[in-house]
Amino acid sequence: MNVMHVEAKQGRADKEVTDLLVLLLSQGETSLKQEAASINALLGGHLQTLLEQREFEGKANETVLVHTQGKTPAKRVLLVGVGAKKELRLDSFRQAIGSAVKRVRQAKVTSFTVAMPSTMPRGATALEIAQAMAEGAILGNYQFNEYRTDNGSKAPDIERLTLYGADRQQLRQITEGVRRGTATGAATTLVRDLCNHPSNVMTPTRVALEAKAIAKEAGVTLTVLEQKNMEELGMGALLGVARGSQEPPKFIILEYKGDKAKKSEQPVVLVGKTITFDTGGISLKPSENMEQMKADMTGGAEVLATVRAAARLKLPMHLIGILPAAENMPGGRAIKPGDILKTLSGKTIEVQNTDAEGRLILSDGLAYATRYKPAALIDIATLTGACVVALGQFAIGMFGNDDRLKEQVRKAGLRAGERVWEMPLWDEYFEQLRSDVADMRNIGGRGGGMITAALFLSKFVGDYPWVHLDIASTDWSDRERAYIPKGPTGIGTRLLIQYLINRTLR
Ligand code: BES
Ligand code: ZN
Ligand code: ZN
Numbered sequence: 001m002n003v004m005h006v007e008a009k010q011g012r013a014d015k016e017v018t019d020l021l022v023l024l025l026s027q028g029e030t031s032l033k034q035e036a037a038s039i040n041a042l043l044g045g046h047l048q049t050l051l052e053q054r055e056f057e058g059k060a061n062e063t064v065l066v067h068t069q070g071k072t073p074a075k076r077v078l079l080v081g082v083g084a085k086k087e088l089r090l091d092s093f094r095q096a097i098g099s100a101v102k103r104v105r106q107a108k109v110t111s112f113t114v115a116m117p118s119t120m121p122r123g124a125t126a127l128e129i130a131q132a133m134a135e136g137a138i139l140g141n142y143q144f145n146e147y148r149t150d151n152g153s154k155a156p157d158i159e160r161l162t163l164y165g166a167d168r169q170q171l172r173q174i175t176e177g178v179r180r181g182t183a184t185g186a187a188t189t190l191v192r193d194l195c196n197h198p199s200n201v202m203t204p205t206r207v208a209l210e211a212k213a214i215a216k217e218a219g220v221t222l223t224v225l226e227q228k229n230m231e232e233l234g235m236g237a238l239l240g241v242a243r244g245s246q247e248p249p250k251f252i253i254l255e256y257k258g259d260k261a262k263k264s265e266q267p268v269v270l271v272g273k274t275i276t277f278d279t280g281g282i283s284l285k286p287s288e289n290m291e292q293m294k295a296d297m298t299g300g301a302e303v304l305a306t307v308r309a310a311a312r313l314k315l316p317m318h319l320i321g322i323l324p325a326a327e328n329m330p331g332g333r334a335i336k337p338g339d340i341l342k343t344l345s346g347k348t349i350e351v352q353n354t355d356a357e358g359r360l361i362l363s364d365g366l367a368y369a370t371r372y373k374p375a376a377l378i379d380i381a382t383l384t385g386a387c388v389v390a391l392g393q394f395a396i397g398m399f400g401n402d403d404r405l406k407e408q409v410r411k412a413g414l415r416a417g418e419r420v421w422e423m424p425l426w427d428e429y430f431e432q433l434r435s436d437v438a439d440m441r442n443i444g445g446r447g448g449g450m451i452t453a454a455l456f457l458s459k460f461v462g463d464y465p466w467v468h469l470d471i472a473s474t475d476w477s478d479r480e481r482a483y484i485p486k487g488p489t490g491i492g493t494r495l496l497i498q499y500l501i502n503r504t505l506r
Contacts (some may be wrong), residue, residue: 001142001143001144001145001146001157001189001193002157003138003182003185003186003189004137004138004141004157004158004159004160004161004185005159005160005161006134006137006138006160006161006162006163006178006181006182006185007160007161007162007163007178008130008162008163008164008165008171008174008175008177008178009162009163009164009165009171010164010165010166010167010168010171011164011165012035012115012164012166013035013113013114013115013116013164014034014035014036014038014039014072014073014074014115015073016073016074016113016162016164017073017074018073018074018075018111018112018113018162019074019075019076019109019110019111019112020074020075020076020077020078020104020107020109020111020112020113021035021039021072021074021076021077021078021112021113021114021115022077022078022080022097022100022104022112022113022114022115023035023036023039023047023077023078023079023080023115024080024081024082024093024096024114024115024117025056025058025079025080025081025082026058026081026082026083026084026085026088026117026119027057027058027059027060027081027082027083027084027085028057028058028084028085029051029058029085029119030051032047032048032051033118034115034118035115035118036115036118039068039072039074039077042068042071042072043066043068043071043072043077044071046066047066047077047079050064050066050079056079056081057081058081058082058083059081059083060081060082060083060092060095060096061080061081061083061095061096061098061099061482062079062080062081062099063078063079063080063081063099063100063103064078064079065077065078065079065103065107066078066079074113076107076109078100078103078104078112080096080097080099080100080103081096082095082096082117082119085119088119088120088121089121089417090121090124090128090129090132090415090417091132091417092121093117093129093132093133093136094132094133094135094136094139094417094482094483095136095481095482095483096136096482097114097132097133097136097137097140097483098136098137098139098140098481098482098483098484099140099482100112100114100136100137100140101136101137101140101141101158101483102140104158105141105155105156105157105158106155108156109158110156110157110158110159110160111158111159111160111161111162112158112160112161112162113161113162113163113164114133114161114162114163114164115164116129116130116163116164116165116166116170116174117129125173126165126170126173126174126177127173127174127176127177127180128177128415129177130163130173130174130175130176130177130178130181131177131178131180131181131184132177132181132417133163133177133181134161134163134177134178134180134181134182134185135181135184135185135188135483135494136482136483137158137161137185138181138182138185138186138188138189139185139188139189139483139484140482140483141157141158142189142192142485143155143157143485144192144193144196144485144487146193146196146197147198163178179313180313180501183309183312183313183497184309184416184493184494184497184498186309186312187302187305187306187308187309187490187493187494187497188305188490188493188494189490190301190304190305190308190490191298191301191302191304191305191488191490191493192485192487192488192489192490194207194210194297194301194304194305195294195295195297195298195301195475195487195488195490196487196488197294198294199276199277199293199294199327202276202294202297203247203276203327204242204247204248204249204250204274204276204325204326204327205247205248205250206276207250207252207274207276207297207300207301207304207323207325208224208250208252208325210304211224211252211254211304211323212224214254214304214307214308215254217308218256218307218308218311218312219311220254220255220256220307220308220311221254221255221256222252222253222254222255223252223253223255224250224251224252224253225250225251225252225253226248226250227239227242227248227249229251230249230251230364233344233368234342234343234344235251235324235343235344235364235368236341236342236343236344236364237341237343237344237349237360237361237363237364238251238324238326238360238361238364238365239341240335240339240341240351240360241275241281241326241328241335241354241357241360241361242326242327243331243333243334243335244281244282244328244329244330244331244333244334244335244354245326245327245328245329245331245334246329246331247276247326247327247329249324249325249326249327250323250325250326251322251323251324251325251364251365251368252274252300252304252321252322252323252324252325253320253321253322253323254303254304254307254320254321254322254323255267255319255320255321256307256310256311256317256318256319256320256321257318257319258310258311258314258315258316258317258318258319258504259314259316260316261316261317261318265317265318265375266318266372266373266374266375267317267318267319267320267372267374267375268317268318268319268320268374268375268376268377268378268500268503269319269320269321269322269369269372269374269376269377269378270303270306270307270319270320270321270322270378270379270380270496271299271303271321271322271323271324271362271365271366271369271377271378271379271380272298272299272300272301272302272303272304272321272322272323272379272380272381273296273297273298273299273300273324273358273361273362273365273379273380273381273382273383274297274299274300274301274323274324274325274326274361275293275296275297275325275326275327275328275357275358275361275382276294276296276297276325276326276327277293277294277296277327277328277329278293278296278328278355278357278358279293279328279329279330280328280330280354280355281328281329281330281334281335281354281355281357282330282334282335282336282337282354283337283353283354283355284330284355285355292476295382295475295476295487295488296328296358296382297325298380298382298471298475298488298490298492299379299380299381299382299469299471299492300323300324300325301490302380302471302490302492302493302496303321303322303323303380303496304321304323305490305493306321306493306496306497306500307319307321309493309497309500310497310500313497313501313505315500315501315503315504315505316504317500317503317504319500320369320372320374322365322368322369323365324361324362324364324365326357326361328354328355328357330354334354335351335354336351336354337351337352337353337354338350338351338352339351340437340438341360343363343364343367343460344363344364344367344368345363345364345367345459345460347363347439347440347459347460348438348439348440349363349435349438349439349440349441349442350435350436350437350438350440350441350442351441351442352435352441352442352443353442353443356442356443356453358381358382358383358384358453359383359442359453359456359457360442362379362381362383362457362460363456363457363459363460365379366379366457366460366461366466367460369461370460370461370462370464373464374464374465375465376402376405376464376465376466376467377461377464377465377466377467378405378409378466378467378468378469378496378499379457379466379467379468379469380468380469380471380492380496381468381469381470381471381472382470382471382472382475383450383453383454383468383470383471383472384449384450384453384470384472385449385472386448386449386450386453387449387450387470387471387472387473388472388473389449390423390450390473391421391473392473393473393474393477393478394419394473394474395419395420395421395473395474396413396418396419396420396421396469396470396471396473396474396491396492396495397420397421397423397450397454397469397470397471397472397473398410398413398420398421398422398423398467398468398469398470399422399423399424399425399451399454399457399458399467399468399470400422400425400465400466400467400468401425401458401461401463401465401466402465402466402467404465405465405466405467406422406467408499408502408503409467409469409495409499410422411502412495412496412498412499412502413495413498415498415502416494416495416497416498417494418474418491418492418494418495420469420495423450423451423454424451425451425454425455425458426451427455429444429448429451429452429455430455432444432445432447432448432452433452433455433456440456440459442456444456450470453470454468454470469492469495471491471492474489474491474492475488475489475491475492476488476489477489
């Protein structure tokens with residue numbers, strides 16, 4: 001869908017003409033400050049009365065709309081709560097603007113303004129707040145209506161949001177925050193779109209076409225390996241998974257080299273699981289909720305969107321994105337339990353469950369990634385149901401072999417509001433992956449399902465600094481939240497981009 005235009009301007013938000021002005025207030029804020037104070041005065045103390053009567057308390061995501069009857073330059077003022085002062089986080093602002101956007105849309109207003117909040121979380125900069133607000137606006141505005149022919153249930157999209165900065169110094173920070181927030185917001189929008197398209201449309205072939213369009217637009221190099229190329233290379237694991245489907249697999253490689261990147265610089269390599277639909281294969285999944293498996297390509301979509309964002313932000317770095325793409329189907333030629341596959345790395349795998357296909361395609365994706373001698377290697381995948389059981393909906397599972405990289409990823413997740421939780425990658429668990437006939441098997445039996453999957457992957461990354469992110473917990477939301485829709489969430493995208501930003505920009 002179209003991405004809302006967010007811009008930064010210098011000025012006092014309360015003095016600017018607009019259809020709607022958003023004022024962010026924290027809970028228990030008794031005396032109104034700055035913009036809110038001056039609007040309150042123009043409205044004859046109306047805002048103060050709302051607070052005193054507790055008709056607006058500033059609770060997280062609370063909204064109250066006030067028509068100003070020509071008394072202020074803004075036609076309407078929307079009070080939005082950010083919650084208690086001591087609990088303020090960057091995400092409070094993302095959520096507040098996400099909630100605001102929905103209220104703005106209900107009022108059928110298509111452009112609005114917002115004043116920088118008078119209370120900020122400790123240590124947060126105007127850049128960070130502006131970035132969070134831009135993200136909340138773009139993501140809260142998200143709708144997927146590509147297949148609706150009845151426009152009845154479609155709310156009008158908001159076209160524009162303007163953030164006001166008081167002085168030049170603040171304006172500079174807000175401008176950069178908006179630039180970054182627009183990049184991460186647009187990237188997440190792309191991921192949601194790609195994952196919302198049904199699997200009869202978004203096949204591996206179509207993903208490759210999308211990658212081609214993006215590569216052209218963003219000025220990055222695209223290589224697509226076809227089935228025969230994979231055969232020549234010996235990508236037996238990816239080919240094995242693809243065998244059960246009529247849809248040919250694609251191995252998609254994107255390469256971005258920023259102008260200022262040093263020639264000799266070793267790249268960051270991102271690998272994303274791109275299963276366009278996971279039926280489970282011969283080890284067929286139960287039919288309940290199976291439709292959600294159209295989003296089993298979330299990791300790949302996130303890698304694609306991240307490469308586009310890096311190019312749009314002109315990050316001074318060398319970046320490779322790899323998407324092993326296939327459809328997991330139980331066709332007549334499908335792999336069966338007991339089959340043995342020879343991977344690109346040379347290692348052999350006994351397939352004991354065809355539903356554990358993500359680790360199979362990733363084994364080839366990761367082995368290929370090591371050819372670039374990565375400075376950092378990150379894979380991201382909707383890998384295990386065990387991740388959902390262990391972490392619920394609010395944490396991404398993280399594994400890795402390098403403390404520094406893990407810490408950088410953890411920080412990026414915190415900043416992006418897409419938090420990771422580290423799980424152990426101890427070799428003791430490897431006995432669960434032993435096979436009687438091959439180098440290893442693709443399932444680890446009962447217990448520690450998220451861990452054995454990660455340990456399996458670790459055998460294909462050599463000694464390169466590597467982090468694995470299991471996003472099966474967060475890729476799909478069963479309810480609508482402030483800036484997260486029901487369905488594909490795109491969670492993980494902002495984390496990846498933030499990691500790259502933190503690596504390259506101040
Ligand atoms: N794509 C699934 C994992 C998944 C489950 C993602 C729920 C999102 C929500 C993956 O390919 C899978 O089926 N994993 C199996 C592995 C098992 C057979 C060892 C699982 O977790 O059940
Ligand atoms: Zn599966
Ligand atoms: Zn899967």
